[in-house]
Amino acid sequence: MKRLVWRLVFSSIFFSAALIINVEILKIIFFVVSYLFAGYDVVISAFRNILRGDVFDENFLMAVASLGAFAIGEAPEGVAVMLFYQIGELFQSYAVGQSRKSIAALMDIRPDYANVKTEDGLVVMDPEEVKPGDIIVVKPGEKVPLDGIVIDGSSMLDTSALTGESVPRDITTGSDILSGCININGLVTARVTKEFEESTVSKILDLVENAGSKKSKSEQFITKFARYYTPAVVIIAALLAVVPPLIIKEATFSQWIYRALSFLVVSCPCALVISVPLSFFGGIGGASKKGILVKGSNYLEALANTEIVVFDKTGTLTKGVFNVQEIHPEGISEQELLELTAYAENYSNHPISSSLKRAYKNEINAERISNVEEIPGHGVSAVIDSRKVAAGNVKLMEKMKIDYNKNEFSGTVVHMAVDGIYAGLIVIADEVKEDSKNAISKLKNINIKQIVMLTGDTLKAGEKAARELGLHKVYAELLPADKVEKVEELLAEKSLKGKLAFVGDGINDAPVLARADIGIAMGGLGSDAAIEAADIVIMTDEPSKIATAIKISQKTLNIASQNIIFAIGIKLVILLLSALGYATMWAAVFADVGVAIIAILNSFRALNVKDID
Amino acid sequence: MKKKFMLEGLDCANCTAKIEKEVNALKGVESASVSFMTTKMIIEGDEDKMADIIVAAEKIVNKYEPHVKFKAL
Numbered sequence: 001m002k003r004l005v006w007r008l009v010f011s012s013i014f015f016s017a018a019l020i021i022n023v024e025i026l027k028i029i030f031f032v033v034s035y036l037f038a039g040y041d042v043v044i045s046a047f048r049n050i051l052r053g054d055v056f057d058e059n060f061l062m063a064v065a066s067l068g069a070f071a072i073g074e075a076p077e078g079v080a081v082m083l084f085y086q087i088g089e090l091f092q093s094y095a096v097g098q099s100r101k102s103i104a105a106l107m108d109i110r111p112d113y114a115n116v117k118t119e120d121g122l123v124v125m126d127p128e129e130v131k132p133g134d135i136i137v138v139k140p141g142e143k144v145p146l147d148g149i150v151i152d153g154s155s156m157l158d159t160s161a162l163t164g165e166s167v168p169r170d171i172t173t174g175s176d177i178l179s180g181c182i183n184i185n186g187l188v189t190a191r192v193t194k195e196f197e198e199s200t201v202s203k204i205l206d207l208v209e210n211a212g213s214k215k216s217k218s219e220q221f222i223t224k225f226a227r228y229y230t231p232a233v234v235i236i237a238a239l240l241a242v243v244p245p246l247i248i249k250e251a252t253f254s255q256w257i258y259r260a261l262s263f264l265v266v267s268c269p270c271a272l273v274i275s276v277p278l279s280f281f282g283g284i285g286g287a288s289k290k291g292i293l294v295k296g297s298n299y300l301e302a303l304a305n306t307e308i309v310v311f312d313k314t315g316t317l318t319k320g321v322f323n324v325q326e327i328h329p330e331g332i333s334e335q336e337l338l339e340l341t342a343y344a345e346n347y348s349n350h351p352i353s354s355s356l357k358r359a360y361k362n363e364i365n366a367e368r369i370s371n372v373e374e375i376p377g378h379g380v381s382a383v384i385d386s387r388k389v390a391a392g393n394v395k396l397m398e399k400m401k402i403d404y405n406k407n408e409f410s411g412t413v414v415h416m417a418v419d420g421i422y423a424g425l426i427v428i429a430d431e432v433k434e435d436s437k438n439a440i441s442k443l444k445n446i447n448i449k450q451i452v453m454l455t456g457d458t459l460k461a462g463e464k465a466a467r468e469l470g471l472h473k474v475y476a477e478l479l480p481a482d483k484v485e486k487v488e489e490l491l492a493e494k495s496l497k498g499k500l501a502f503v504g505d506g507i508n509d510a511p512v513l514a515r516a517d518i519g520i521a522m523g524g525l526g527s528d529a530a531i532e533a534a535d536i537v538i539m540t541d542e543p544s545k546i547a548t549a550i551k552i553s554q555k556t557l558n559i560a561s562q563n564i565i566f567a568i569g570i571k572l573v574i575l576l577l578s579a580l581g582y583a584t585m586w587a588a589v590f591a592d593v594g595v596a597i598i599a600i601l602n603s604f605r606a607l608n609v610k611d612i613d
Numbered sequence: 614m615k616k617k618f619m620l621e622g623l624d625c626a627n628c629t630a631k632i633e634k635e636v637n638a639l640k641g642v643e644s645a646s647v648s649f650m651t652t653k654m655i656i657e658g659d660e661d662k663m664a665d666i667i668v669a670a671e672k673i674v675n676k677y678e679p680h681v682k683f684k685a686l
């Protein structure tokens with residue numbers, strides 16, 4: 001690249017000199033020298049390619065255009081075409097290099113080394129050589145090299161490179177740590193749980209690097225367009241050089257050859273072919289900065305046309321953690337009801353049991369419990385301090401012929417009886433995430449037509465959450481297979497161009513993720529299943545990132561369309577003007593090089609996602 | 614099987630498209646993609662033909678972009 005810069009500097013000096021000098025012979029010599037400095041390699045590759053029969057090669061076209069200009073006595077144009085073409089190429093490769101670098105910087109999460117504890121003390125190793133079970137030490141300021149579990153020390157982890165989340169995460173003994181995060185302050189010793197190839201950082205890098213292989217429709221269009229555009233322009237140029245001078249009396253060959261040569265200058269499709277994938281790559285890179293991983297340009301493109309967003313409830317809009325929401329005692333105190341129920345459920349490993357114990361807060365004294373009997377599908381009975389306690393659902397109460405509170409509650413209800421007398425109920429439910437409401441209103445703001453929730457929960461619980469969040473529709477009491485069916489019904493409701501996105505947590509919903517136009521998995525950090533099954537992975541568990549992703553996709557698509565329209569538009573106008581004799585070869589050089597540069601600069605904007613939230 | 618290659622110095626987007634098209638047409642190649650942005654080529658194809666595929670792919674790359682260094686990853 002440096003050599004090319006010097007060549008172009010010399011070429012420009014000779015070119016300027018040639019324009020100033022008045023001695024005819026020196027002028028010609030200077031032009032030729034300038035030309036050779038700028039484009040000798042282009043001419044050489046042109047010869048090599050023509051021997052191979054590739055007449056639509058850009059080197060060949062540029063060589064013909066510039067040498068042709070010399071031949072018809074337009075030496076300044078001939079040199080200018082080559083000089084500016086090369087300057088354009090130089091700028092293009094610089095711009096592409098910059099863009100590659102800035103995206104690489106974004107993805108600069110690959111750890112370079114791991115400090116492994118061995119018998120000889122700490123040894124610095126390549127993360128790829130470290131095995132699961134090895135003990136590693138992560139010092140403050142270092143990247144976590146491999147996924148693992150903390151066995152000693154505590155610290156704060158900066159996960160922003162993976163999640164876009166700026167609040168650090170506290171870690172202590174027993175916490176999982178993920179490769180690619182940065183250890184902020186404490187010294188942490190961890191046991192490696194996964195090989196480097198299987199670790200989070202490798203998976204993410206792999207995913208982003210391979211995103212280019214799934215091409216968007218815009219990219220496919222451009223590649224196809226380029227395939228026909230160049231031959232078409234070259235054929236028209238050939239006809240333009242020969243036909244009019246033969247038909248029209250006053251037309252001269254040199255005049256029409258000049259126009260034909262301008263055509264050749266505009267015939268290179270590079271501006272388009274570079275700027276469209278560059279836009280998408282920028283969009284994907286920008287999204288990853290926000291903790292949104294997109295597996296291909298095609299998904300980013302589809303996302304821009306989202307009409308329906310379908311959410312799974314548990315773990316996506318809600319926390320997926322069950323908590324005691326309401327306590328309705330009868331004849332005993334709230335605390336006593338909670339205590340007895342927690343004791344009765346002590347031996348159950350159902351999530352309900354743990355939520356009761358969490359709400360009770362005190363230690364369970366197991367000596368107080370005897371005669372525990374589980375009644376499958378009903379509940380549990382036990383003797384606690386010589387009182388006979390029964391806790392369970394409606395069916396248990398009916399079986400024991402106990403009159404109970406028949407009001408409807410949203411959530412799972414645990415009824416309780418003491419010595420055969422009804423003592424009240426406890427409502428346990430999943431909590432809506434703080435971010436969910438914000439997520440839904442953001443989606444409404446960007447005109448998503450339908451926001452739907454699917455849930456296996458009761459209709460009551462589903463409707464309550466839907467009301468709270470302002471959803472358009474809710475389908476409740478669904479089995480996993482029903483969810484696919486519902487998504488298919490909704491797919492039929494969207495317009496031809498519109499897309500349906502399904503958002504789940506990646507657990508149990510792989511079939512639905514696959515069936516939707518775009519499958520989005522939430523909370524992908526550390527969940528392999530989610531990363532595998534989805535087209536887009538949201539690394540944090542914030543549903544509001546869906547709206548962010550859609551906004552980024554729309555911006556990216558906009559930029560790509562601008563580039564397509566602008567580049568094709570200018571080229572067609574210049575082609576038309578030069579056919580009519582209004583545009584000079586200088587204008588043609590602009591249509592080729594200038595347009596490419598402007599389109600590349602425009603596509604840089606896709607990478608900037610700072611103002612998108 | 615899947616093979617990845619680095620095409621160091623790849624700087625012509627149109628050539629990239631041409632390379633991708635021709636490698637895809639090779640016998641035994643299921644799918645091939647060349648990313649201009651990451652300058653990586655990924656070839657998926659028959660395991661027993663892979664050796665031939667790699668030789669042919671390198672030839673195609675050199676034809677369009679003689680200065681590109683072709684490296685297996």
